[in-house]
Amino acid sequence: MKEFMGEDFLLSTETAVRLYNEYAKDAPIIDYHCHIDPRSIAEDTRATNVTELWLYGDHYKWRAMRSCGVYEKYITGDASDYEKFRAFASIMPQLAGNPIYHWSHLELRRYFGWQGILSADTCDECWKFTSEKLLAGGMSVRDIIRASKVEALCTTDDPVDTLEWHEKIAADGSFEVKVLPAFRPDKILGCHKKGYRSYIESLARASGVKITDFRSLCDAVSSRLDYFASHGCLTADHGLDTGVAYAEAANEREIDEIFRTCAATDKPDPTEREAAVFRTALLRFLAREYRRRGWVMQIHFGAYRNVNAPVFKKLGPDTGFDVISAQTGVNDLAKLLSAFSEDGGLPRTVLYSLNPADNEAVAALCGAFQCSDDGQPRCLQGCAWWFCDHEPGIRDFLTSLASLSALGRFPGMLTDSRSFLSYTRHEYFRRILCDVVGGWIETGRYPDGEYAGKLIRDICYDNTKNYFGF
Helix, strand or coil: CCCCCCCCCCCCCHHHHHHHHHHHCCCCEEECCCCCCHHHHHCCCCCCCHHHHHCCCCHHHHHHHHHCCCCHHHCCCCCCHHHHHHHHHHHHHHCCCCHHHHHHHHHHHHHHCCCCCCCCCCHHHHHHHHHHHHHHCCCCHHHHHHHCCEEEEECCECCCCCCHHHHHHHHCCCCCCEEECCECCHHHHCCCCCCHHHHHHHHHHHHCCCCCCHHHHHHHHHHHHHHHHCCCCCEEEEECCCCCCCCCCCCHHHHHHHHHHHHCCCCCCCCHHHHHHHHHHHHHHHHHHHHHHCCEEEEEECEECCCCHHHHHHHCCCCCCCEECCCCCHHHHHHHHHHHHHCCCCCEEEEEECCHHHHHHHHHHHHCCCCCCCCCCCEEECCCCHHHCCHHHHHHHHHHHHHHCCHHHCCCCCCCCCCCCCCHHHHHHHHHHHHHHHHHHHCCCCCCCHHHHHHHHHHHHHHHHHHHCC
């Protein structure tokens, strides 16, 4: 029997162990999509207890706690930080097979040096140990990032953001890690959502462009793209939520009418077709702009958000009540990519579906839109994302991607997290990757040698660096 989470954790063969230790373990991290707060990096904040690092805003842990019947008071309520930590520690033995069980213990071991097994019985020991470690110093936000071997990271930023914290980080010569903004125009695309008029007014103020029609909206967006580019931005991310919907406008006048109607109120109510027409037109404009600037366009879809209406009214968005959409619109995504190609060529693009049933379809779709003109594939499948980034999900994803595409071009893992301790997810992914490839080598499905090592190193680091241009 193997030791619990020992040195060979998730590595089932000697080859997997060697691949991990020689090529994956010490590779730097480029986290090209996350939700951490740049202000915390600029101010180099320090937590006073593990709850602040673990349970403030971590939807993964919140869902796990709810699944175990924990009262909301101890999740998002007014319980003390210690009480919330005790509630989380108490449910840990029930999370067998859940990635949170492994992530949490990796975080405790890698950052705090605590080797115990978390439960109600060890709660106080862990609380005391981690609190003393935090108070002793060496655990500020920047300390954690450095200890994680992070070379660069991209935050997620709204087009109207001032990027003032990125400016302060860039001006601080004492911090060597690149912290770059990523353009996230979901609110501009959300012509069907509450508050749209107010948002367009804020976009007009930020850009200095009077927005009266679709063309002036594009001018305002272009101005903000220039602003982000001046701050080192290399990528744009798009959360298309439930799924992709494609619809062509009859003419520009139709797009103008839809936009003016939606932007005239904070409670817009376009038809599904009208919303799709507007989003299609704007995404085509954005794709042209990204290609011109050399940015990578990321598209996430398949998240059915805020499904529990009473709790959404009480707690708001991003509190753990988003689920997997059953209808993600891969066919419409194909039409959208084709339209991008007709408009002068696809920008370098990474696609992610939250629904694992889409894995094969997305891998095949990427293969239809390569046509490289710069030595890089034009379209790649992104990592097993969100509800899919557990061990069987990652293994299934790697297998289907390898079967239908080129695993050696895969851009690797990202955290998609609000937690500064979540870089252990890269270790978790890398161990699984090495075990999969090591298994192929051990069974004669792939040759051992320099190409195997290069494959691992490329996926863990080099592919991301080269594709995004870090």
